[in-house]
């Protein structure tokens with residue numbers, strides 16, 4: 511399996527049948543498994559002392575529709591109710607800020623001592639709907655709900671303006687005109703030390719709000735992920751040449767939480783990690799140590815795997831594998847046919863982007879003991895055929911759980927359709943038009959402009 515196959519030219523999705531898709535995958539020489547027996551996705555998955563009722567999950571996706579105090583708004587309820595009626599065994603709730611001042615949008619969710627009762631109500635209402643759906647569909651286990659906690663780092667917004675709080679100055683990102691070099695600052699060691707405590711408190715609050723698990727978000731260019739590549743953070747115990755310094759902030763939070771949750775086997779401590787971001791060395795993570803300006807930067811998972819093994823040794827048994835920094839090269843995180851307004855068509859075949867995401871998760875799965883449950887990403891691009899690829903990944907034990915992002919906004923019933931009809935309805939699929947991402951970039955409420963009447967205007 512090659513993780514750095516030759517560069518392939520962009521072509522949009524035109525496959526009318528599974529056979530067409532299979533032929534294209536073969537022609538491009540990609541490693542994307544297809545397995546027609548989608549019943550495998552109905553198997554439950556063991557994590558600690560819990561069971562995820564089936565192998566399908568909803569990925570975290572910010573909706574920017576929270577109330578100003580950070581609590582879930584009406585549209586937040588609507589989005590999650592739709593997910594809960596779809597039948598996914600695991601719902602991974604979106605990036606929720608650990609404090610007001612590290613939001614990326616004034617309508618991002620924020621978990622606080624003042625509003626956690628509202629999160630509790632939200633959680634219990636979504637759980638009720640999800641459990642009812644799962645029962646109707648014949649699953650014996652109850653839904654698993656995980657909350658993602660984040661600090662937006664260089665993508666923070668304050669008073670309606672960008673307020674980058676950087677781990678370090680990254681020339682690859684600061685050339686982008688919207689991020690001037692003078693706004694915000696590089697976060698200090700003392701500030702990071704204080705943030706460790708806040709993050710721990712908020713993770714415990716997530717437990718008190720009734721979630722089954724908490725994700726210490728380490729992906730997509732936000733604070734923790736950026737620290738992983740902070741080789742140029744000078745005179746700091748949280749950065750520099752040594753990986754243990756660069757991962758210290760993250761691992762300290764995990765260590766502290768472990769201590770508090772020591773005997774807790776029904777609460778899941780997890781993370782979503784970008785194991786590769788495509789930014790050339792020395793400012794990228796999961797990339798080879800070579801001078802190379804070509805896109806995509808070659809992959810080297812030595813450092814990500816070192817961190818993940820440490821997580822395993824600390825008792826973490828669930829990990830959600832992602833890639834990229836969507837503010838830099840969005841196609842690495844979410845392969846698409848149409849860019850957002852003003853964006854560019856990716857200089858690679860979108861199926862190659864799918865291949866990369868699937869194979870990064872496979873590499874992690876292969877490197878860890880069997881009881882590390884791995885969640886994979888990158889399925890929405892495959893439209894109505896996505897269930898067959900998800901089944902292929904599960905059948906070949908390359909991931910344990912297959913999580914869908916944009917497809918869930920377009921068609922929240924996709925799990926039910928896979929379980930009951932064997933295939934997702936082709937008239938309801940995500941067409942990777944990037945409108946949802948465009949809404950997000952513009953700071954608007956996020957939804958599917960193609961399939962959901964609520965967002966068509």
Ligand SMILES: Cc1cc2nc3c(=O)[nH]c(=O)nc-3n(C[C@H](O)[C@H](O)[C@H](O)COP(=O)(O)O)c2cc1C
Pocket residue numbers: 569570571572573604605658729730782832843844845887888889890891913914915916917946947950956
């Ligand atoms: C509108 C939008 C919001 C997103 N918000 C989050 C988020 O809150 N947390 C996160 O980890 N990923 C987020 N993502 C990334 C998705 O979870 C997912 O990784 C990506 O869309 C690729 O999966 P897909 O091909 O199934 O859509 C977001 C993506 C989109 C399009």
